[in-house]
Amino acid sequence: xxxxxxxxxxxxxxxxxxxxxLLFFRKKKETAMSLRxxxxxxxxxxxxxxxxxxxVVVNFTSVSLNGNGKRLTFNEERSIDFLSxxxxxxxxxxxxxxxxxxxxxxxxxxxxxxYVEKDGVKYSLSIPSGNTSGLKLTQGFTVPENDVANFAIxxxxxxxxxxxxxxxxxxxxxxxxxxxxxxxVVEETVEETV
Numbered sequence: 001x002x003x004x005x006x007x008x009x010x011x012x013x014x015x016x017x018x019x020x021x022l023l024f025f026r027k028k029k030e031t032a033m034s035l036r037x038x039x040x041x042x043x044x045x046x047x048x049x050x051x052x053x054x055x056v057v058v059n060f061t062s063v064s065l066n067g068n069g070k071r072l073t074f075n076e077e078r079s080i081d082f083l084s085x086x087x088x089x090x091x092x093x094x095x096x097x098x099x100x101x102x103x104x105x106x107x108x109x110x111x112x113x114x115y116v117e118k119d120g121v122k123y124s125l126s127i128p129s130g131n132t133s134g135l136k137l138t139q140g141f142t143v144p145e146n147d148v149a150n151f152a153i154x155x156x157x158x159x160x161x162x163x164x165x166x167x168x169x170x171x172x173x174x175x176x177x178x179x180x181x182x183x184x185v186v187e188e189t190v191e192e193t194v
Contacts, residue, residue, distance in 0.1 A: 031100050033149040035063065035093040036180055037080050040156035053118045056082045056125070056157055058171070059111035063092050064134070067103030077111065082157045092153070100145035106153070106177065109134040116161070116169040124168045139177045152180035 050056070057079050064073040080090050092108065110130035115122045127135070143149040156174040163169055 032095045033098040036152040037090045038152045039082050040154040055117035059113040061111045062109045064107040065103050066105050068101040100143050106137045107134040127171045137177050150180040
C-alpha cells in the first residue's frame with residue numbers, strides 16, 4: 001500500500017470513530033433556562049382598572065414545558081406581585097436544566113393564595129382553571145443547545161383583571177411569551193477636573 005491509501009484509510013476510520021462517538025457515547029448537553037414574569041403595558045383607558053390597587057399577587061405552584069417528546073414539570077411555589085415586579089424577584093424558573101430542542105407549550109399552575117390589595121384591604125383573586133389545568137401558552141419556542149435560554153411571559157394585568165360585583169377580583173390572563181434580554185448596566189466613573 002502506498003502512503004496516500006494508508007492516510008485515506010486512517011482518515012475514514014477517524015471520521016467513522018467520531019460519528020460513532022457523537023451518536024452513541026456523547027451525552028446530550030442540557031442548557032440552562034430561565035423564565036420570568038413581566039408586566040405588560042396597556043393603554044390609559046384599560047389602566048384605570050388597577051387604579052387604587054397596590055398589589056396584584058399571583059401564587060404559582062408549578063411550571064410545565066412540553067416538547068422533545070416529553071413533558072418537564074418544575075414544582076416550585078412562587079408568588080409574584082405584578083404591580084411591583086422587583087428586579088430578580090419575578091423568576092418562575094431560574095437556571096433550570098432543560099434539554100435543548102423545540103417546545104410546543106408552557107403551562108403555569110396557580111395556587112389558591114392569589115389576591116388583590118386595594119386601600120390596605122386584601123381581596124380574593126380567582127383565576128379560572130388556574131389551579132387545575134393551569135394557564136397554557138401554546139406559542140412554541142426553542143431552547144438552544146449549550147446556551148442559556150432567557151424567556152419572559154408578559155402578563156397584561158390591566159386587560160386581565162376584572163372586579164366582581166361582590167368586591168373580589170377575577171383574572172383571565174392575557175399572556176405572551178417573548179425572548180428576554182437582560183438589561184445592561186453601565187457603570188461610569190466621572191472624574192472632576194479643576
